[in-house]
Amino acid sequence: MPEGGFSDGTSAGTERPSIGRALQQARIAAHLTVDEISGSTRVRIPIVHAIEQDDFSRCGGDVYARGHIRMLARAVGLDPQPLMEQFDAEHGGRPAPTPAAPRFEAERIRPERRRPNWTAAMVAAIVAVVGFVGFTLVNGGVGDTKNKQVAEGAQPEQPDLKPTPIKKADPKPEPSDSAIAAAPRDKVTVKLSAMEDKSWISAKAHNGKLLFDGILVKGDSKTFQDDEQIDLILGNAGAIELYVNGKKVEDEFQPGQIERLSYTQGDPEIG
Structure with missing residues (x-):
């Protein structure tokens, strides 16, 4: 023995x-x-x-x-x-959570702050000023015409010269968080978002190339694209919202659950 x-x-x-x-x-x-x-x-x-x-x-x-x-x-x-x-x-007790490797800090995606749309604000201000001036001119002209007609008799009608309103420029559309909805059909596109908690993830291309290996904190997102296939490992799958080729994957992943997934063109289907 x-x-x-x-x-x-x-x-x-x-x-x-x-x-x-x-x-x-x-x-x-x-x-x-x-x-x-x-x-x-x-x-x-x-x-x-x-x-x-x-x-x-x-x-x-x-x-x-x-x-x-x-x-x-x-x-x-x-x-x-x-x-x-x-x-x-x-095996020496319960393992401590693995911290994110420093080399992945540079790859972490942080939500960008929305910059004020100064162009739209300026256009709105100009429209307001022009509208106020036009309204004042029109009302003032009507009053003066009535007074002159009482004092001097009927006068030939003058054309109503109303200022041409300035068309408000369409604001530049903000980039959509679900831009992958228009993902090309000849590729596989995967988007991961940490919604409830942080999660360790690993992503590889079809040829084995490592696309990402690190931690997404709550609020972070990561998008991957490959010609044929993307392989994923989710360390805390319940915290992740997953979109594949523009479609949300509705699998009910549990907190703390480890998921190994593969996706190709035409999915979402769990590989």
Whole structure:
């Protein structure tokens, strides 16, 4: 028997099975295959196999390992809390939130302040002044004409020279937050907005090129575009509002939930 554990997945000195063993037994008891579990949780098949063998190295860190354990436990009908406590005890306690890397601070999108539309304000002021002057001239001319007619008799009618009103210039349209609604059909366009809380996100192009890997704070947005496909990882999916090719994705993501998504032309459909 190997040192530090048992070959049947139990921990030394206890009868409690390992995390992977417990998840595997519950899955088998529920008559579920690894493919079915992967489809319902969106955890990739190789990662499901690795977790059932108590190999958490493919999860990408303790934060993501805890998220995978939680989703797999719920999928097979287990209470995730004891498994989470067991994982924390075996891996040095609950991990602290990962701060944003300094190299991504420059890429963070901050909402731009709206500048005053001085052109529209000036046009409005000119229209008001011209209108007031025209109104005064018209009313004054009518009064003088009536007085002269009483004193001197009827006078030939003068043409009513009303000032031509100046057409108010149409204000320059403000850029729309949903500009991706007109996204080109020959590309895939994805927009992410942190609505409720901050969220760590990662985005890659179809050729594996990393487009972004960092944290969006509440109120920030990020838009990505590729010719064929965009792959996403959302660390706190419940805080994200997601638009794909100009259409809002209506999936009900939960706070703290980790989502791995892929989108192509013609979506939104979860990849």
